[in-house]
Amino acid sequence: MSTGLVSGGPAEAPAQGWTLGGPPSDYVLGHVRAVLPDQVLDDALVAVRDGRIAAVEPHPAGVEADVDGQGMLCLPGLVDVHSDGLEKEQLPRPGAELPLEFALLSFEGKLRAAGVTTAFHGAAFEESGGRGMRRTLENARRICAAVASRGDDGLVDHRILHRLDVRCPEGLAGLRQRLEEIGGTAGGPLLVSHEDHTPGQGQYADRGYYERYLMGTRGVTEEEARAYVDRLIEDRDGRLDVREEALGWLGEQARAGRIRLLGHDPGSPEEVEELCDRGGAVAEFPTTAEAAKSAREHAMPVVMGAPNVLRGHSHNGNASGRELVGRGLVTALASDYLPSGLLGAALLLAEEGLTTLPAAVGLVTGGAAYVAGLHDRGRLEAGLRADLVLAEPGRPWPVVAAVLRAGSGGEAA
Numbered sequence: 001m002s003t004g005l006v007s008g009g010p011a012e013a014p015a016q017g018w019t020l021g022g023p024p025s026d027y028v029l030g031h032v033r034a035v036l037p038d039q040v041l042d043d044a045l046v047a048v049r050d051g052r053i054a055a056v057e058p059h060p061a062g063v064e065a066d067v068d069g070q071g072m073l074c075l076p077g078l079v080d081v082h083s084d085g086l087e088k089e090q091l092p093r094p095g096a097e098l099p100l101e102f103a104l105l106s107f108e109g110k111l112r113a114a115g116v117t118t119a120f121h122g123a124a125f126e127e128s129g130g131r132g133m134r135r136t137l138e139n140a141r142r143i144c145a146a147v148a149s150r151g152d153d154g155l156v157d158h159r160i161l162h163r164l165d166v167r168c169p170e171g172l173a174g175l176r177q178r179l180e181e182i183g184g185t186a187g188g189p190l191l192v193s194h195e196d197h198t199p200g201q202g203q204y205a206d207r208g209y210y211e212r213y214l215m216g217t218r219g220v221t222e223e224e225a226r227a228y229v230d231r232l233i234e235d236r237d238g239r240l241d242v243r244e245e246a247l248g249w250l251g252e253q254a255r256a257g258r259i260r261l262l263g264h265d266p267g268s269p270e271e272v273e274e275l276c277d278r279g280g281a282v283a284e285f286p287t288t289a290e291a292a293k294s295a296r297e298h299a300m301p302v303v304m305g306a307p308n309v310l311r312g313h314s315h316n317g318n319a320s321g322r323e324l325v326g327r328g329l330v331t332a333l334a335s336d337y338l339p340s341g342l343l344g345a346a347l348l349l350a351e352e353g354l355t356t357l358p359a360a361v362g363l364v365t366g367g368a369a370y371v372a373g374l375h376d377r378g379r380l381e382a383g384l385r386a387d388l389v390l391a392e393p394g395r396p397w398p399v400v401a402a403v404l405r406a407g408s409g410g411e412a413a
Contacts, residue, residue, distance in 0.1 A: 025049075026050065077115065087122070188374055194264060260281050261280045261282070272298060302329055303332045305336040
């Protein structure tokens with residue numbers, strides 16, 4: 001596709017010079033392998049005007065670019081729709097909690113190194129402990145505030161994935177208050193994921209995996225782990241009324257268009273059907289192939305974890321991301337807790353022939369943007385944000401060489 005911006009002679013000089021803070025709003029990137037949604041365009045030229053992609057076309061002979069991509073892959077900026085990495089950055093080891101604002105800046109560096117230009121940080125609306133950073137409503141509010149203060153002004157577009165434990169009354173009250181405070185969907189859809197990590201169903205359908213997790217992280221005996229899980233199940237089974245209230249309220253919000261609802265860990269076609277009935281838009285980390293297949297039959301996008309793909313299997317015996325990608329059931333990959341895993345997992349899928357390179361890259365770019373309801377990014381197409389990543393494919397693992405992210409001029413109208 002030609003726009004006349006770069007044909008017939010040398011490329012126009014950029015409207016402003018390059019700075020250490022980022023690229024100018026106008027520039028031309030040349031001699032790259034541009035990964036489009038349906039093909040790879042070798043020796044391509046990408047023209048950027050006012051922070052948006054103006055053209056992606058073969059690089060004409062004799063045309064100079066402002067930046068020589070040296071044959072590297074040019075991808076859209078990666079979109080991470082589910083990241084709990086900030087929690088881990090804040091508490092790198094037990095008892096060593098760091099200031100949240102510092103942790104966010106530190107984690108931003110890891111996101112950039114991984115080629116992530118849009119990240120949804122999980123803010124858990126629940127009161128629980130036992131899995132790293134203790135999750136409290138106060139921590140959720142602090143994460144929301146820190147992410148809002150950083151927003152889109154830094155090197156990454158920071159956003160929130162609101163995570164609700166549906167058996168936690170405090171979490172439900174806190175999320176109700178949060179939605180009332182922020183209102184509307186300015187800046188894009190408000191993402192909410194509902195989850196229930198009670199052992200014996202969902203992610204831990206086999207409670208033995210959760211018991212072994214406790215033994216490994218807390219150093220308890222097998223008997224102590226079993227007794228703890230017994231008490232946990234008994235306690236949470238006493239909150240089924242809270243669960244019904246939470247799911248009913250979330251359905252009201254989703255059907256009214258106030259939130260984009262994600263169902264966490266659906267395990268059966270019946271659960272997917274229920275999610276669909278309550279206005280759910282996304283199946284997040286389905287635990288079985290049957291649930292993933294049902295979601296796709298309902299035209300619902302499916303998110304799987306990049307670490308699952310890298311390892312070849314789930315850490316707790318659930319569905320394999322590689323298998324589901326090979327069956328064409330996955331729309332997007334999320335980092336879960338490992339940003340560097342996104343591009344590595346995508347290119348591994350292409351390398352192993354489970355999907356094509358454009359489709360694999362789409363799992364961490366356009367597919368992920370679609371999951372989040374963001375239509376202004378994720379593809380190398382004219383009119384979209386010029387969030388660009390240059391990467392060396394590597395054998396076996398890719399390396400991100402540069403991230404050229406659109407500034408304020410690339411914002412969506």
